[in-house]
Amino acid sequence: MLPAEWYLSAHERGNPSTRLDRRHADGRAWTEGNLVTPLIHGKAYFSALAERVPQMGRGDLLLFVDWRGDPDERLTGEPGSEVASLFAEAARRGVDVRGLVWRSHWDKLAFSADENRHLGEDINAAGGECVLDMRVRLGGSHHQKFVVLRHPGRPERDIAFLGGIDLCHSRRDDSTHAGDPQPQSMAKVYGPRPPWHDVQLALTGPVVGDVETVFRERWDDPQALSRSPIRRTLDKVRGDRPPRRPLPPQQPDPAPTGPHPVQLLRTYGHRLGGYPFAPRGERSVARAYAKAFANARHLIYLEDQYLWSSEVTALILAALRRAPDLRFVAVLPHQPDQDGTLSHAPNLVSRARLLERLHAAAPGRVAAYGIENADGTPVYVHAKVCVVDDQWVTVGSDNFNRRSWTHDSELSAAVAHPAFARDLRQELAREHLGTDTDLALEDHFDAYAAGAEALARWHRAPAGSPRPAGRLRPVDRPEQSRLTRLWADPLYRFVYDPDGRPLDLRLRRTF
Known part of the structure; x- marks a missing residue:
């Protein structure tokens, strides 16, 4: 596919006030x-x-x-x-x-x-x-x-x-x-x-x-x-x-x-007084994901700090339903970065709900993993990387949540180049699987599953068993009581993951 089939046009960016495209x-x-x-x-x-x-x-x-x-x-x-x-x-x-x-x-x-x-x-x-x-x-x-x-x-x-x-x-x-x-x-x-x-x-x-x-x-x-x-x-x-x-x-x-x-893709919230270069904000990050996911047919590979919000879920679900062979792999932090009572539960409540919806909509085609180092300490995943079908990549500051897609300022770079996309996905896979072998696109989903299962078996094995090379384990999904969900969910929605869109876009549920 040509870059124009992956990239936003200036009109699709939706921000005629910026110099970024006019230049x-x-x-x-x-x-x-x-x-x-x-x-x-x-x-x-x-x-x-x-x-x-x-x-x-x-x-x-x-x-x-x-x-x-x-x-x-x-x-x-x-x-x-x-x-x-x-x-x-x-x-x-x-x-x-x-x-x-x-x-x-x-x-x-x-x-x-x-x-x-x-x-x-x-x-x-x-x-x-x-x-x-x-x-x-x-x-x-x-x-x-x-x-x-x-x-x-x-x-x-x-x-x-x-x-x-x-x-x-x-x-x-x-x-x-x-x-x-x-x-x-x-x-x-x-x-x-x-x-x-x-x-x-x-x-x-x-x-x-x-x-x-x-x-x-x-x-x-x-x-x-x-x-x-x-x-x-x-x-x-x-x-x-x-x-x-x-x-x-x-x-x-x-x-x-x-x-x-x-x-270049950006987010600017719709703020009081407006930005001269984005009076109604800019949401080209979200719009670019929507366009790329509409093209996805084989694999959406994500590494991200967060995986939140119904808006994010809707785009991924639509892609999975449209393409029966599409698979979704996410590498996420095992646990939030802070232990506080008001930070731990809200960070997990929406992720758990999102993963449940994805698994239910596409059984056997959705997987989420965390990373640990050789000592068994969880690795905090702060990367913001998405690779679609080895055709399109985005790397930047935006996370997979409503805050990053509508509210805070963000900047990412999308690269629509098959060799670059493939090489980056393979480099990340080599690290997580502990191998020097390049991983073909069609093998990625199963290879991650096998690597995570091998490490899980080792953790269950008697002490002294040789540790496998990989670092992937299924992402932690701690149980949350109904009471916890009742207070954590609104805190997540309105504080941790706010909506920065103009009112008309919120009502139309679009970016």
Whole structure:
């Protein structure tokens, strides 16, 4: 199938106010001629960033957007490779460093307000400009995670990184899943050094200009960074309100570097005052999944932090009913990331209901797995990856839930390229199955089932039995009482997974 059969047109994106599609002279809502490299796990991503940023010099431009940033996170594990140090040193060399970091809710609610503020302080003191951005719907977040490096006069060095990996603690893990030496606090089941599974993309070619445009639209938004007078006063007292200087003119897009067509997909909620570049929000993430699932015939392979909401269920169910040979495989966290009474049950109640509906609608064609490391510790799956029929891939910040599809800001890259899709699916399968053998599309479902069964048998076997190579086990599905469901379900629906669509779209049950 041609890319146009998988990608959204500018009309299908449903957001005529954005520059993202208008900037393409050929009328396409995507770019051709890119090179996309998957960076599996934070260690690979952080190493690439730590290599690239020190090579930047005066007049170059470094743009970054983050949900959480820990200034002391060491990108290589060595002193001096801290995120704040890397970006601050670049600013002192004359690199124009700009950052948009979500302001965040209070740390007492297991968020990162203090860390994000301190990251900005270090960069601003060095001459960069990092601002705390709270221009979101009530209870929402800026969840995008990307970095753009531009080099005027050296466009061959231009690169963008985007995906699901924040510049913070716990992310610097690798395929051994021993965890980041700088961990963040998580549920006890994940241990003192939580193992972490994640994916980022390195992008070169014309798509770098698209990623930069996403940053520029947000940076140029003239609205106040926070509507709270208390926060604005505190910012002024602490000196946390650097002026947003205009960005330098955008350079021409880099020349083609590879064979991959790439489309950027986004979510912006419908918020009070609106975004100038998305007055009614944007839901191209959800719309792209709907189009891709309509094309699915063989396998939808998902790795995601969440699997929630009736809207998500409806799209998957429709695909399974339309295509009798279609199978659905999901790799998910065994347990939520937090143990709290008000976080654990709501995180599981909708996932359990969704999986029950899928299994009932397509018996024998739906499977959900978690991962564990060699010590038997569950691995927290934070990746946001979907591969459809080895034809279309999306990697980004959005999760499989209503919040990510309608409410928070998200950014993902879709790649409609058979070889890229197949290679990424096989690379992930090799890790989870502990094998060097490439896995054919038609064998994927059964191979995961066999691998999970082998590990389950080993756990039931007497101590000392040789452990199989794979890491997959059926995802934990703890029983929840009726009473628990009664209080957890509304909390999930209205707090954890809110709806950010305009009212007319909610009523029409469409995106």
